[in-house]
Amino acid sequence: MSNADFFVEPVRETPIINDVDVLVCGGGFAGVAAAVAAARNGASVMLVERYGFLGGLATGALVITTPPLNNGINREIAKRLTEWSSYAPDPARENATADDLIDGADGLLPYDPETTKFEFVRMLMEERVEILFHSYIADTLCTNGHIDGVVIENKAGRSGIRAKFIIDATGDADIAAQSGAPVRTVERPITMMFNMADVDSERALEHLGKWTGLKKFMREAIAKGEIDFDLGVDADFGAPGIFAADLIHKGQLNIWSGMLYSNQSLDPAQRTRAEIVTRDHSFRMANFLKENLPGFENARLEQMSTEVGIRATRNLDGPDVPSKQEISRGEFKDTIARPYLGKSLAVPYRSLLPKNIDNLLVAGRCISAHDDIMGRLRLIPVCSATGEAAGVAATMAVQQDITAQAVDIGQLQAQLTEQGVEL
Ligand SMILES: Cc1cc2nc3c(=O)[nH]c(=O)nc-3n(C[C@H](O)[C@H](O)[C@H](O)COP(=O)(O)OP(=O)(O)OC[C@H]3O[C@@H](n4cnc5c(N)ncnc54)[C@H](O)[C@@H]3O)c2cc1C
Known part of the structure; x- marks a missing residue:
């Protein structure tokens, strides 16, 4: 037996269990929004999640309060939760409709995590997204700046999923890091x-x-x-x-x-x-x-909570990292998310885009922006809004056979507007 402090693993063939247009890695608010948006735009979609439920930190870490969910897919999520009295109930406004609650609310609003987990599964099933729980994405196979697929590990062992396009919604930029895209590590309490x-x-x-x-x-x-x-x-x-x-x-x-x-x-x-x-x-x-x-x-x-609440670990370092002032002013030509209706804060497409991988977008709390604005960008409505935009952009790239970098921003913005996102 060798005394070296590493193992040399034998070369093996990893069975490929699926081949999809868009693979969404991680099932938090960002991943769910991305998967729904991609499927609604016509892509075949699989979502892989390491736990046995959806919602990520927002459900599993008992976060349970969010700024108003009132733009794009967030509005739909709020409506669905309101139907179960599970979003921002306000006893003083017993007769309020879902729209009253969604529009009239300010500050942090509560939601119920168990209803959220349930509704998220329903949303994905309605759109025929294939969900795979209890599967950890252990590796990303990337050649010449193009991801061929990922390797997952679960009780059945190791297997591969091939995808034309990948959305990294792991919250920790796992896929970006594994594929060699520049990321930076961050520390938050x-x-x-x-x-x-x-x-x-x-x-x-x-x-x-x-x-x-x-x-x-x-x-x-x-x-x-x-x-x-x-x-x-x-x-x-x-x-x-x-x-x-x-x-x-x-x-x-x-x-x-x-x-x-x-x-x-x-x-x-x-x-x-x-x-x-x-x-x-x-x-x-x-x-x-x-x-x-x-x-x-x-x-x-x-x-x-299911696991201790870790706000941040890694962020993507995109091609042009936007500053706090730029994000707060929200005057980007490539704006793809404006998560707080009536407020100027906006997220540009470049925040989701890796420098050197042509079929990957990052969504959620690990997008690319300066650290001093990430406290606001990690909030739930921003995660789902960036997920929604990533889902639409990924589908456009697949359908037009183009790279993430070549996605036409005007067309992306038009499609987001068409599906109810105010930009
Ligand atoms: C203590 C705490 C309090 C907070 N308070 C608020 C608040 O009041 N309001 C607010 O709006 N926000 C709050 N936040 C922030 C907010 O909850 C998160 O930033 C947001 O929910 C992140 O969503 P996400 O989808 O980007 O990532 P996540 O919720 O982290 O989702 C990532 C998903 O990917 C899965 N995953 C990760 N890696 C892998 C892998 N390798 N393979 C397979 N699956 C993987 C995870 O299991 C998870 O389900 C708080 C956060 C914390 C920690």
């Missing part, structure tokens, strides 16, 4: 979100005044040493504290448990540590609230 149920909200509010009072309550307890809590306290993010309360479900709170900094989130060992540390703190915090805060006596820790 990471947070475990958890839900508590059966909280007596009236009683808790008598004590706290407002829900934001929980921040102060926790900070004082940490400062006095009443709770052993090593995670970061962040005034801007309001952590630890309540993120949403009583909005979708009475007596249910969505809580941030504090910030973990300097975490190298692409390093599996650091990621493992982050899961352990943040789950431990969430558990401690939930118990502390039960024992010390009136109204929490009968509350229970209902659910922690």
